[in-house]
Amino acid sequence: MIEQNPPTRIVEGAIWLPRSRYGNAKGLYEPSGRVVTESLTFRGFPEPHTPLGRLYTLETGADLPKISRDFHYIHLGHVNRHYGHFLIGAVARLWNLSAGNRSRLRLVFDEDYSVEDMFAVPHIRTLWEILGLKEENFIRFPHGAVFESIEVPGLAFEENSHVHRPYKDLMNWLGSVLVPTPVKQCPDRMIYFTKHHLQSGIRRIEQEEELTHHLAAYGVEIVAPENLTLVEQIRLWKEGGVFMGFSGSSLHTGIFHQKNRLLSLCHTDEAPSNQVLIDKVTNSRSLYLHDPELLENGHGINGFRASVVCNNPRLLAQRIIQAAKML
Numbered sequence: 001m002i003e004q005n006p007p008t009r010i011v012e013g014a015i016w017l018p019r020s021r022y023g024n025a026k027g028l029y030e031p032s033g034r035v036v037t038e039s040l041t042f043r044g045f046p047e048p049h050t051p052l053g054r055l056y057t058l059e060t061g062a063d064l065p066k067i068s069r070d071f072h073y074i075h076l077g078h079v080n081r082h083y084g085h086f087l088i089g090a091v092a093r094l095w096n097l098s099a100g101n102r103s104r105l106r107l108v109f110d111e112d113y114s115v116e117d118m119f120a121v122p123h124i125r126t127l128w129e130i131l132g133l134k135e136e137n138f139i140r141f142p143h144g145a146v147f148e149s150i151e152v153p154g155l156a157f158e159e160n161s162h163v164h165r166p167y168k169d170l171m172n173w174l175g176s177v178l179v180p181t182p183v184k185q186c187p188d189r190m191i192y193f194t195k196h197h198l199q200s201g202i203r204r205i206e207q208e209e210e211l212t213h214h215l216a217a218y219g220v221e222i223v224a225p226e227n228l229t230l231v232e233q234i235r236l237w238k239e240g241g242v243f244m245g246f247s248g249s250s251l252h253t254g255i256f257h258q259k260n261r262l263l264s265l266c267h268t269d270e271a272p273s274n275q276v277l278i279d280k281v282t283n284s285r286s287l288y289l290h291d292p293e294l295l296e297n298g299h300g301i302n303g304f305r306a307s308v309v310c311n312n313p314r315l316l317a318q319r320i321i322q323a324a325k326m327l
Helices: 019-025 083-088 115-119 122-130 165-178 208-217 230-239 249-256 273-281 313-324
Strands: 008-011 014-017 027-029 041-043 050-052 072-077 105-109 145-147 150-153 190-193 201-206 221-223 242-246 261-265 285-289 295-298 304-310
Touching: 014 019, 014 150, 083 122, 083 249, 083 273, 115 122, 122 165, 122 230, 165 230, 165 249, 190 313, 201 208, 208 221, 208 304, 208 313, 230 249, 242 249, 242 313, 249 261, 249 273, 261 313, 273 285, 285 313
Parallel strands: 072 105, 072 150, 190 221, 190 242, 201 304, 242 261, 261 285
Antiparallel strands: 008 150, 014 027, 014 145, 041 050, 295 304
């Protein structure tokens, strides 16, 4: 974790090229055509600090509408509606959002969907409202624009790489507002987050229904997180216990609470780097379990990009319980 704030800048004359019109040439650029570095998303893979986006444009912005200083514009960029990516993406742009009147605030985002569509997603609406943000605070410029002045905060969470302290502080604060303490404590329980009921996603878990049957026999609570509100999910983490599941967004909810205990089942022999970052900034006790004897990578199936096959759900359940008892 990096103690210092991410870089942030006020850019004058910035050229905004949205994806809807410019495709892969999208981005926020200096008047010179060089990308505004703080607007980029970086990842720590395959190389450290790999930028996702163009580094320059030949567009001059001469034919684009000029946007005055009537509002306080802040670059937000991509707002991925997927729960996990939203937490470590768009939310991580707002680490320096100041308190006070929001009437002049306009967050510039780049998506094909509308503001109304964004607020229709429950976890997005919940966090935006806690931050005092309304639909009127978000704006698109689908044909492009040149801003007289725009604030550009860097991301406080760089995937596969590092986290800045303001992100930790922001997520702790959000958790404390959404679920104020004290809450009842359940330190001895074990919860497994199942993906069995999902109709689409990144990775399907084959034989998971049988796996959860065996886990339940050991007294494990089986929870489908998509059936819970964000507040209900955060409350679970604050109540405590050992949280288990295949690596994915359900375990990211631990970011709202400190000192968690969790077991992440991994489909490869590499720990999920974004989860590792979350676990570090939350001072959590974590185990990452990969069992090549019992877990095998499969092909995409029925709305999922890939799959994981549980070769022996009964034995896998036994090993999960053995590992969980170490936390």
